[in-house]
Amino acid sequence: MxxxxxxxxxxxxxxxxxxxxxxxxxxxxxxxxxxxxxxxxxxxxxxxxxxxxxxxxxxxxxxxxxxxxxxxxxxxxxxxxxxxxxxxxxxxxxxxxxxxxxxxxxxxALKLWDGAKPATNDHPYLVAKGVPAYGLRVLRDQIMVPARDADGRLHTLQFIAPDGGKRFLTGGRIAGCYFAIGRPDDALLLAEGYATGATLYQATGKAVAVCFNCGNLLPVARALRAKFPRLRFVICADNDSGTPGNPGLTAARAAAKAVGACVAFPTFSDLTDG
Structure with missing residues (x-):
C-alpha cells in the first residue's frame, strides 16, 4: 500500500x-x-x-x-x-x-529580524523598482520583509535578493500575514508584492498591506476586515492578463467580494510602431 x-x-x-x-x-x-x-x-x-x-x-x-x-x-x-x-x-x-x-x-524570524540592520534605499532591488525601504531590514545582501498577523506578531520573513529573487523562511506561516506600510486613516490598500505596495504608498499616501501573493489576498482581507470593520478597502490587483485565468485579478475580485472592497487594476494596451 x-x-x-x-x-x-x-x-x-x-x-x-x-x-x-x-x-x-x-x-x-x-x-x-x-x-x-x-x-x-x-x-x-x-x-x-x-x-x-x-x-x-x-x-x-x-x-x-x-x-x-x-x-x-x-x-x-x-x-x-x-x-x-x-x-x-x-x-x-x-x-x-x-x-x-x-x-x-x-x-x-524574530532572531534574524532583531539582529539585522535597517535597509537603505540604495539596495539594487529597490533602485531597480524605484521605491524606498519602508521599514525593511537587510541581512547580508538580502532585503527582509516581515510578515505579521493582524495582532502584530511576526511569523516569517520574505527575503529579496539584489536580482529580485524571492523566498520565504522555511516553515513560516504566510496565510493571513502581511507587511504594513503607513497607518490607515480613511482607506486601506491591499497589494501583492512589496514594490507594488511601496509604489502605491508613494502615489497615494494611503496605508498599504503587502500580502506577498495573490493567494493570500483573501486571508489578509478577512483578517484586516475583522480588525477594521468600517474602513474602506481597495484591492489593488496584479493584472496577469498574459496568464490563463488571470490569477491576480481573479483572486483580487474574490477578496473584494468577501469583504466589501473595491478592486483597482492596471490596464494594458498593445503598442504599435508609429
Missing amino acids: DEEFMAAIAAAGLEPAKPLELIEGKLERFRVQGDKAGSRNGWAVLHLHPVPVGAFGSWKTGEQHTWKAISNEAMTPAQRAELQRSMQAAQEARSAEEARVRAHAAAR
Whole structure:
C-alpha cells in the first residue's frame, strides 16, 4: 500500500525529492521535488488498519489531502470506528507538527529580524523598482520583509535578493500575514508584492498591506476586515492578463467580494510602431 499512497502524493504534485520511508502512524516530513535544498515542507502520515488510509500535504502551500485504499470488502461498525480514529489521529499529528514547525520558524524570524540592520534605499532591488525601504531590514545582501498577523506578531520573513529573487523562511506561516506600510486613516490598500505596495504608498499616501501573493489576498482581507470593520478597502490587483485565468485579478475580485472592497487594476494596451 505504500506504493499506492506514494503515487497519490506524486499525483498531487508533492513527490518527495528522495524515497520516503513511512512508519505506520508517524508523521514524516520531507523535501518536495522543486523546493529549495534543506527544506522540509512536505508531510505525510499513513495508517494501515483496519483499511489503509493516509493524509499528506505541504506547509509551503497550505494544501492537505486524504487518501484511502480501494477495498471491495464492507467494513464492520467496529472497523469504521477504527478508521475514524485513524483519520482523527492523522489530523492531530499533522496539527501538532504544524504548530511546532510554525513556532520554530517564528522564533527564528524574530532572531534574524532583531539582529539585522535597517535597509537603505540604495539596495539594487529597490533602485531597480524605484521605491524606498519602508521599514525593511537587510541581512547580508538580502532585503527582509516581515510578515505579521493582524495582532502584530511576526511569523516569517520574505527575503529579496539584489536580482529580485524571492523566498520565504522555511516553515513560516504566510496565510493571513502581511507587511504594513503607513497607518490607515480613511482607506486601506491591499497589494501583492512589496514594490507594488511601496509604489502605491508613494502615489497615494494611503496605508498599504503587502500580502506577498495573490493567494493570500483573501486571508489578509478577512483578517484586516475583522480588525477594521468600517474602513474602506481597495484591492489593488496584479493584472496577469498574459496568464490563463488571470490569477491576480481573479483572486483580487474574490477578496473584494468577501469583504466589501473595491478592486483597482492596471490596464494594458498593445503598442504599435508609429
